[in-house]
Amino acid sequence: MAFTKAKIVMAGLAVTAVCIVAPQQLKAQVPEAQMDGVMGQSIEDETVYESKPDLDTLIEKNAPVFGNRTSLKKASSYSSAFLNASFTTAGDYTSATYYHKADYADDELVNGIDVSYWQADAALKKKYSKDRTKWTQTGLDWESIHGAGIDFAFVRVASRDTKDGSIYRDNCADSHIQGAVSNDINVGLYFFSQALNETEAREEAQYVLDMIDQYGWNVSMPIIMDREAGANKRLTAGKLSKTKETAVCQAFADTITAAGYRAGVYASYAWIKNYINTDALYDCSLWVARYNNTTTSNTKSGTPYSDVAYDYEFWQYSSAAKIDGYAGSLDANFWYKDTSEQTTGLKAADGASGTVNLSWDSVSADDVEGYQVWRSDSDQGKYTLLKTTTDCSYTDTTAEGGKVYQYKVRCYWTIGGNAYYGTFSSPASVTTLPKKVSGIATQTRTETSLGLSWKQTQGAAGYQIYQYSAASDQYEMVADVEGESTSYTVSGLTGATEYKFKIRAYEKNNDNVLAGSFSDVYSDVTLPGQVNLTNVSATGTSSVKLTWKAVDGVTGYMIYRLDTATGEYRQIATVKSARTLFYSDQKLAAGKTYTYKVSAYKTYRNKNYRGAYSAEKQVTTKKAEKPANPAKVKTIKLSTKDAAVTVQWSKVSGATGYQVYRLNTKTGKYTKIAAVKGTSYRNTKLKKGATYRYKVRAYKTVNKKNYYGAFSNTTAIKVK
Numbered sequence: 025m026a027f028t029k030a031k032i033v034m035a036g037l038a039v040t041a042v043c044i045v046a047p048q049q050l051k052a053q054v055p056e057a058q059m060d061g062v063m064g065q066s067i068e069d070e071t072v073y074e075s076k077p078d079l080d081t082l083i084e085k086n087a088p089v090f091g092n093r094t095s096l097k098k099a100s101s102y103s104s105a106f107l108n109a110s111f112t113t114a115g116d117y118t119s120a121t122y123y124h125k126a127d128y129a130d131d132e133l134v135n136g137i138d139v140s141y142w143q144a145d146a147a148l149k150k151k152y153s154k155d156r157t158k159w160t161q162t163g164l165d166w167e168s169i170h171g172a173g174i175d176f177a178f179v180r181v182a183s184r185d186t187k188d189g190s191i192y193r194d195n196c197a198d199s200h201i202q203g204a205v206s207n208d209i210n211v212g213l214y215f216f217s218q219a220l221n222e223t224e225a226r227e228e229a230q231y232v233l234d235m236i237d238q239y240g241w242n243v244s245m246p247i248i249m250d251r252e253a254g255a256n257k258r259l260t261a262g263k264l265s266k267t268k269e270t271a272v273c274q275a276f277a278d279t280i281t282a283a284g285y286r287a288g289v290y291a292s293y294a295w296i297k298n299y300i301n302t303d304a305l306y307d308c309s310l311w312v313a314r315y316n317n318t319t320t321s322n323t324k325s326g327t328p329y330s331d332v333a334y335d336y337e338f339w340q341y342s343s344a345a346k347i348d349g350y351a352g353s354l355d356a357n358f359w360y361k362d363t364s365e366q367t368t369g370l371k372a373a374d375g376a377s378g379t380v381n382l383s384w385d386s387v388s389a390d391d392v393e394g395y396q397v398w399r400s401d402s403d404q405g406k407y408t409l410l411k412t413t414t415d416c417s418y419t420d421t422t423a424e425g426g427k428v429y430q431y432k433v434r435c436y437w438t439i440g441g442n443a444y445y446g447t448f449s450s451p452a453s454v455t456t457l458p459k460k461v462s463g464i465a466t467q468t469r470t471e472t473s474l475g476l477s478w479k480q481t482q483g484a485a486g487y488q489i490y491q492y493s494a495a496s497d498q499y500e501m502v503a504d505v506e507g508e509s510t511s512y513t514v515s516g517l518t519g520a521t522e523y524k525f526k527i528r529a530y531e532k533n534n535d536n537v538l539a540g541s542f543s544d545v546y547s548d549v550t551l552p553g554q555v556n557l558t559n560v561s562a563t564g565t566s567s568v569k570l571t572w573k574a575v576d577g578v579t580g581y582m583i584y585r586l587d588t589a590t591g592e593y594r595q596i597a598t599v600k601s602a603r604t605l606f607y608s609d610q611k612l613a614a615g616k617t618y619t620y621k622v623s624a625y626k627t628y629r630n631k632n633y634r635g636a637y638s639a640e641k642q643v644t645t646k647k648a649e650k651p652a653n654p655a656k657v658k659t660i661k662l663s664t665k666d667a668a669v670t671v672q673w674s675k676v677s678g679a680t681g682y683q684v685y686r687l688n689t690k691t692g693k694y695t696k697i698a699a700v701k702g703t704s705y706r707n708t709k710l711k712k713g714a715t716y717r718y719k720v721r722a723y724k725t726v727n728k729k730n731y732y733g734a735f736s737n738t739t740a741i742k743v744k
Contacts, residue, residue, distance in 0.1 A: 109328035110318070116173055117345035117356050123318040124358070125329050132444055134359040135173050138214065138340065139164065140180035141196035143350065160195045166203035168349030175440025176210040176245055176359060178311075181235050183216035184228060186257040191231055198239050205242050208441030212245030214290060215276075218258040221268075222275035225249070229279035229287075244391065244438075246288035246309050246337075249276040251295060270301040277308035286390045288337070293319065302334035307390075311338035311357075336360075365389050366447035367433045372454040380420040380429060380454055387435040387446065396445070400430045407432065425458035425540055426483020426531040458484045458529035458540035466548045467511060471519035471635065474548055476527075477511040481540070484529035488539065489514065492524040499526055519553040519635065520577030520626040552578045552624035552635030560641040565614030565648045565727075570622065571606045572638065578602050578624040582634060585609065586619035593621065615647040654679045654722035654733035662718060662741040668708040669741055671718050675703050676733060679722035685735070687717035694719060715742045 110123040116135060124133070144159035152158035169177075181197040184190070197213075204211050215232050219225040232247055251273065253260040264272065277287035288309035291300065296312060312319055312332070319339055321331050338359050345356035369385030382397065394414040400407040407430075411418055423429060430453045435446040458481045468475030476489070486506040490499040491514060505512050517523060524547040530539040556573040563569050570583065581604075583597040599607055612618065619642045624635045660673040671684055684705045685694040694717075698705050710716060717740040722733040 103326070103328075105326075106320075106328045115342075115356075117347050117354075118342050120317045120342075122341060122358070124360075125319065125332070127335075128360040128362075130362075130364055132359075132361040132363050132439075134175050134361050134439055136176035136178070136338075136357040136359055137169070137174055137345070137347065138178040138180070138355045138357060139200050141194050143200070143352075143354070144196045146351070157195050160199060162196060162199040162203050163350065164200070164203060165349035166207040166209065169204075169347060170207040170209050170440065172348040174209060174347060175442070176212065176357075177204045178212045178214050178245070178248060178357070179204070180216060180250075181213045182228075182231055184218040184224075184258070186218055186259070189218060189220075189224075189258055191228070193235070197235075198241075201239075201241050210244045210439050211242065212248060212288075213241075213243060214248035214250045216250045216252070217276070219249075219272050219276070220258070220262040220264065222271055225272045225275040226279045229276045233280070233283050233285075243285060244393075246286040246311075247280045248288045248290045248311055249273060251289060251291040251299075253295070264299070266299055266301055269299045270304050273300060273308065274305060277305070281307045281390075290338075290340070293321075293332070296334070296336075297331065309338070310334060310336040311340065312336045313340040315340075315342055317341070361437070361439065361444065362389070363437065363444045363446055365392070365435055367395065367435055367449040370431065370433050370449040370452045372429070372431050372452035374423075374454050374457045375419065380423045380431070380456060381417070382420065382431055382433070382452070383417040384433050384449060386416050389435070389446075391437060392435045392446075393438050395433050395435050398432050398434075398448070400451075401427055403427070412436075423456045424482055425456050425529070426481075426485075426538075428453065428455050455531075455533055455538060456483075457538055458482075458531055460541045461487065461527045461529055461543040464525070464527060464543055464546040468513060469548070469551055469633070471551045471553050472517050473513050473515040474517065474523060474550060475511065475513040476525065476546070478527055478543070480508065480510050481529035483531055484540075485532045486530055487512075488528050488530060490526045490528075490542070492545075499524075517550050518577070519550050520575070520624070520633075522547055522549045522628065549626055549628040549633060551633055552626050554636040555581065555622045555624050555638040557620070557622050557638035557641050560620050560643040562643050562645045563608065565646045566610065566612045568609045568612060568618060568620075568643050568645065569606060570609070570620055570641075572622055574602065574605055575624040575635065577626065578635070579627040579632075580604075580625060581607075582623050582625055583607050583609075584621050584623070584637070586640075598625075612645050614645050617642055617644040648727060651724060651726045651731055653731050654724050656734035657682065657720045657722055657736040660718065660720050660736050660739050662739050664741055664744050667710050667712050667743060668706055669710060669716055669718070669743060670704060670706045671720065672704045673720050673736060676722035678724055679733070680725040680730070682720055682722050683732075685719050685721075687738070699723075710743045712743050715740055 109126045111126055111129050113122050113124065113133060115122060141156060141159040143163050145161040145163040148159050148161055177200070179197050179200045180194045182191055182193050185192065201211050213232055215228050217225070217228055219228055228249065236243060251259070273289045277289070280287035286309065287307060288311055289300065289305070290311040290313065293312055293314040296302065296310065302310065319332050319336070320329055338357055340355055340357045342356045344353045347354055365387045367384050367387055371383050373381045375381045384395070394412055395416070396409055397411040397413065397418050398407040399410040399420065410420065430451045432448045432451045434448045437444045461478050461481055463479030465477050466474055467477045478487070486504060487510070488501055489503040489505065489512055491502045493500050502514060503512050514523070514525070524545050526542040526545055528539050528542045530537050532538070553575045555575055557570065558573055559571045561569055572581070580601055581599040582595055583599065584593040585596045587594050596609065597607055609618070619640055621637045621640050623637050625632045655676050657673050657676055660671055663670045673682070681699055681701045682703070683696050684698040684700070686697045686707065688695050697707065717738050719735045719738045721735045723730045
C-alpha cells in the first residue's frame with residue numbers, strides 16, 4: 025500500500041504553524057527514551073525489554089552508541105531548509121506526522137511491520153510462559169493486518185545469544201511467514217546478530233539460508249542482519265572498530281547475496297552513524313531504527329539531513345503502532361521503494377516470417393520480479409500490453425508482416441499483492457518483413473514452362489521468384505511480380521528436367537524494398553518433348569516394328585495403338601528404358617492395317633508425366649500366301665512279322681509329318697490309321713493270313729493349317 029506524499033514548500037506563517045504543531049504530535053507518540061529504536065534481544069534481554077525501561081538501562085553509561093537523544097520538543101524550530109528538504113505523511117498507525125527526506129519523494133512509500141515470537145498466540149505465551157520454544161503459532165490475524173494496509177513484514181527466524189554466543193531458532197517464524205505470504209504480504213527475514221567476526225557473520229547468514237531450504241519459504245525481500253548492543257551484551261563487550269563492524273556486516277551480506285537473495289543490515293540511527301562505514305558497504309540495504317518523526321537528529325536546523333547522508337531503504341519509526349489484526353503494539357516501518365528504474369537497451373529486430381526479436385538490459389534492482397512488453401502499431405494508435413516475462417528477451421510471434429511496430433518495456437515489482445512499475449524504456453521501432461511465402465504449387469506444365477502459384481502474403485507489395493542455376497550454384501531472380509497477383513509462369517525451360525524455385529514477398533517503405541524470408545525450396549519437372557516416330561513397318565503377317573528417335577531426359581516411352589472398334593487409342597506397352605528406341609507388336613492379323621503413336625514419359629516423385637504424342641503412323645501386316653503342297657511319297661515298302669505289318673517310305677523334303685491309310689475291305693475305302701513324324705509305321709494286331717493294302721502321304725502345317733501331298737502308290741501284303 026503506497027502513501028500519498030505531500031512535499032512541503034512553506035514560507036512565512038505556514039512554517040510557523042508547523043513549528044508549533046509537529047513537536048506536540050511527536051510528544052504524544054514517542055517517549056524521549058525511545059528515540060533510537062531497538063528490535064531484537066536475547067532470551068534474557070527480551071524479558072527486561074518487554075517492560076520498556078528507560079533506554080539508559082539498556083546501554084553502557086557514556087557509550088557513544090545512540091548519539092544525541094534530545095527529544096524533538098526541545099528543538100527550537102523547524103528550519104526552512106529542513107522543511108524544504110522534506111515531505112510529510114500522516115501516520116496511519118500512530119498520531120504523528122512524519123518527515124521524510126526529499127530524496128525519496130518519488131519513491132513508493134510502503135507500510136510494513138517486523139515480528140518475532142513476541143507476537144505469538146497469546147494463549148500459548150500464557151500457557152508456556154517459561155518455555156518459549158512452544159511459542160509456535162502466530163498471534164496476528166494476517167488477513168486483517170493486510171487489510172489495514174501492511175504490505176510487507178520482516179520476520180525474525182533466529183538469534184545468537186548475547187552471553188554464550190549460541191544460536192537458537194525463533195519457532196514462531198514459520199507460522200508468521202505462512203500467514204503473511206498466504207495473505208499477499210511480502211516477507212523478509214532477520215537474524216538477531218551478535219557476531220564478533222566475519223566467520224560468525226557467515227555462520228549466521230548460512231543458518232538463515234538453511235532454514236529457508238528446510239521450510240521452503242517464499243522470501244521476496246531482504247534478509248537482514250540485526251545489529252544491536254546494550255548492557256551486558258556480547259556485541260558491546262566485543263568493542264569492534266568501525267572497520268571491523270563494517271566487515272562483519274559485509275560478510276553476512278556476501279553470503280546472502282551469493283545464494284541469490286537480497287541482503288541488508290538493521291541498526292539504530294546512532295549505531296549506523298558511529299559504527300558502520302556505509303560508503304564501504306555494497307549490495308547491502310540499510311534499515312535504520314529511529315523512533316522519531318524524522319530520521320535525523322532531534323535538531324531540525326542546520327544543513328538538512330547532514331547527519332543521515334547515507335541512503336537507507338527502510339525506516340523503523342515506531343514500536344507502538346496500533347494495527348487491526350493484533351491487540352498489542354507492533355513495530356512499524358516505512359519502505360522507500362524506488363520504482364524509478366528505467367529499462368534500457370531495448371532493441372527490436374525483425375526475424376524470419378514477420379516475427380520480432382526483442383532484447384533489453386537487465387534492470388539493476390535485484391528484486392525486480394519481471395518485465396512487461398508493450399506494443400503499438402499504426403492501426404492501433406496506442407500501446408497495449410503484449411507479454412509479461414521474467415526474461416530480458418522476447419520473440420513477438422504475433423506480429424504481422426509488412427507493418428511498423430513500436431515496443432517499450434518496463435520492469436515491475438509485486439508488493440502486497442499489488443504491482444508497482446518502473447519507468448518505460450525508450451521505444452524501439454521496427455518495420456516487420458512480410459511473412460514467409462507458403463502454398464507453392466504447379467498450376468500449368470509444358471515442355472518449356474512451369475506455371476507456379478502461391479498463397480497471398482499479408483502486407484506484400486509484390487513477390488520475387490528465384491530459380492536455381494547450376495552454372496552459378498545459386499538462386500537467381502527470374503521475375504518480380506508486383507501487386508496482388510499470386511501466380512507466374514516461368515518459361516524458356518528444357519523438357520523432362522527438374523527445376524528448383526524459391527519465392528519471397530516484399531514490401532516497399534518509401535523507396536526501400538523490404539523482402540521477407542524465402543519460402544521453402546519448391547521443385548517440379550517439365551513435360552518430356554514430343555517423340556519423332558520415324559518408322560512403322562510390317563515384319564510379317566502378324567508382327568509390326570516401330571522405331572523412333574531418343575528424347576532427352578526421359579524415363580521411357582509409352583506405345584499406343586488405335587482400337588478400330590472404339591475409335592480410341594489404347595496403351596499397349598511401356599518401354600521402361602530411355603535407350604530402347606523400338607518396339608515389336610506381335611500376334612497381329614495378316615493383311616490388316618494398324619495405326620500407332622508414341623509418347624515419352626518422365627517419372628518424378630512416383631508419378632509419370634507424359635509428353636506430347638508423336639504423329640500417327642499406319643502399317644498393314646503382310647498377307648498370308650498358300651504354301652506349296654509336300655511332294656508325293658515315293659514307293660512304300662511293306663514287311664510282315666508276328667501278325668504285324670511295318671510300312672516304310674522315303675523322307676519328303678519340308679514335310680511336317682505323314683499320314684498312313686489302310687484299305688477297309690468291308691467299305692472298300694482307305695481309312696487313316698496313323699499320323700507320324702518319322703518315315704515308318706508298325707501296324708499290329710492283324711489277322712494272320714489276311715491281305716492288307718496301304719498308302720502314305722506327306723503333310724505340311726502352316727499357320728495351324730495342314731497342306732497335303734499326293735498319296736503314294738498302294739501296296740499289298742499278306743500277313744504271316
